[in-house]
Amino acid sequence: MSRPGALWVILRSQLVAQRNRLFKRNRAGLIAVTLVTLLFGGFAAGGIFSVGATAGHFLTSSVDPLLSATVTALSLLMLLLGFPTVIASLFVGRDLLQLVVAPVRTRDIFFARLLLAMNANLLISAIFAAGVVGVGIGAGAQPVYYPTALLLIAAQVVAVTSLQAILMTVIARWVPARLARDVAAGVAGLTGVGLYLAWNLSLRQTFGRRGRPDVSSLTSFVRPIDWLPTTWPAHALSAVVAGSIGTALFWSLATLAFAAVLLTMAGLLYERTLLSGLGIFGGAAVVWRRRVERPIRPGRARGAGSPALAIARKDWLGFRRDVRRLTRLLPAVLLPLGWVVAFSQQGRILSGFWSSVALVTFLSIFMSSALALPSIPGERRGFQLLRMAPLTMWQVLRAKVLTALPPVLAIILVFSAVVVLTGKDGPGQLLELLILGLWLAVGFVSISVSGGAIDPRFDATDDRRSVGVLGSLVSLAASLAFSVLSIGALALFVFGAQATTGTIDIGPIISTPELGVAMLGGGVMLVAAAGVLVGSALWIANARLRSFEGTIAAT
């Protein structure tokens, strides 16, 4: 009986690992993840399919530039968003060491790991494939269009993943692979921010007075990049739509040949890289080294040390020195800045005080979840140090809230001021917005810290995966409830104050001072309810942390 080949052995172990990761986890968590994936995936793919079908139907003469732009955008997105996954699969990971020292051909390692590396790119391409299929349906393409589209998109995934591997074999000569992965993750995050802002701007344009669809700009954009290999699958597919079989065959073969060339090059360069020990083994210590430490300056006794300050100082030092965390913070900071820049332009500003309130609320949730949610799980094994110290979990929670609050508060207050100034609101409204920002920051940070403490994953190596589904959902639900209560309270305070002076018209209800007082009373009750909500979240978090032993038993 012949033994299975090394490639198959590695692939099988990867499949078993993936299966275990999926099915040997909390059943409720698995269902929640599946539902969220289906919901968002379906929403994204459905949306893109509809756009493709509509464009294919109404812009039949522009199918080639449409498809060229789509496949180029897909390739660019895969290049940026999928890069961290490619680095992690092919260049980082201790399990790679086992494969390297085993009597296995590098080619087998490359092909087996390439499948893992393509995960993110396949996910992105699946969403875009919906758009390409939509164009075909809209344009009334022949049945052969669809398998050709899937084949060419698959070839594009292989080509881009191979290109990423090639780039990394070059980068790994100077930069440790782990650092490159962290920087790539940062670039991916920035790309996400850029896309989000672009989407918002396009929405404003679509629904704004000036908005009118115009394909001429798309055609003029595509013309200079027409020669790029990313447009070849588009040429092939548009030729299929036009019924030009010879042209379609030519561009399809060119696409496949290009992918094959890149794949071969990547395989060869990967082999050389592994043999020279770069990527996995090389230069990791450089990441951890810093400049010479300042000499010890003995000072006078300052009394007992403060655990809360010690935790805050430790977190700050860790944050400053952790490239991965810094790269995660960068998009979080740039998003509000980009937003302000984008919307402060003439004709794009969201007018009105309540629009500013909505913006500040959104930003508070966003910043809190980025900075405060992973603050307790981010302790990783160090959490056990805190558990063993003579500290209550209340003290730990308080220290974490106090550590995460200043940066969130600073960004929100600056943002509030900018929004009010660009919106040309008065100083009274600026004060109201600043008070709201302060209240929201304290509330959302407390809720986010609690969410992280309710379902921490101390064994996660990445902050983005350090909070379980339950913690994330609790944090999200509590944040939404808190924002509804807080904005409701603000509305009651603002309108109630106006009602007491009789300066407001609130529809069919007759505005009287008594009604104003009642509204102010209602506002106080909503504030109290919001306070109780935050207190409850912290109380549950404290109870969970005190009894937590999930990963302690395992690590």
Added chain:
Amino acid sequence: MTPLDGGVAAVEARQLVKRFGVVTAVDGVSFQAMRGEIFGFLGANGAGKTTTLRMLCGLLRPTSGTALIDGIDIMAAPLAAKARLGYLDEEPFVHPHLTGREFLDFVADLYRMPSGRQREERMARLLNLFDLADKNGELIGGYSHGMRQKIGLASLLIREPSVLLLDEPTNGLDPRSARLVKDLLEELAARGTTVLLSTHILEVAQALCRRVAIIDHGRIVAVGTMDELRILAGSEGANLEDLFLKLTAGPESREMIERLLEGAS
């Protein structure tokens, strides 16, 4: 010094049980370690040593039973008990993005040690003792396993706890550092610190510990001095390794090797 000598128990496990779902990791473990004693806690891999230690230091809540540190129930009065003890895991809990000195400073603050010249001098002495002073500016993330073990030990010693729970403290240390740790533990015990030493390096246990407890499949199978264990096992003149193997009733290693080689040939 044994419980019968009338010494004061600094660490006491009373019928400790820990279950993870249907698995019983620790099943009714009881023993006492006296003040100023180095007490060995021995067992094979997966026998329940680390789980027991983690219950004693308050990291895991016992399913039933009580863990006492200097007579204080760690679950009933955790802060008072934790202030008295130091625990070193076999993989020390350290923060990779801090330097050695920053980490010691952090731990000293956690335990509310007064800051100032005395603390700085003590940190410098400990870093020198463990040959870490010349790692000026290097982050713990770049330390070797042995260096992490040393900084973990230093973080315990900086605050002079009265009870030390050590899980494989010489793991990964070079011979010189291992010797240093052994000498240090003897010196600390002589000054009244209680050391509960969990290890499967039996030579270390035999050299350092006056009494040992042997745990097997979550249960204590023997507690006592070497002489008491010999009587229990009925093996006069046997060393700790022989006693351990006999008391944990595993198959003879020679027999296993012969079977293995027969299968290979």
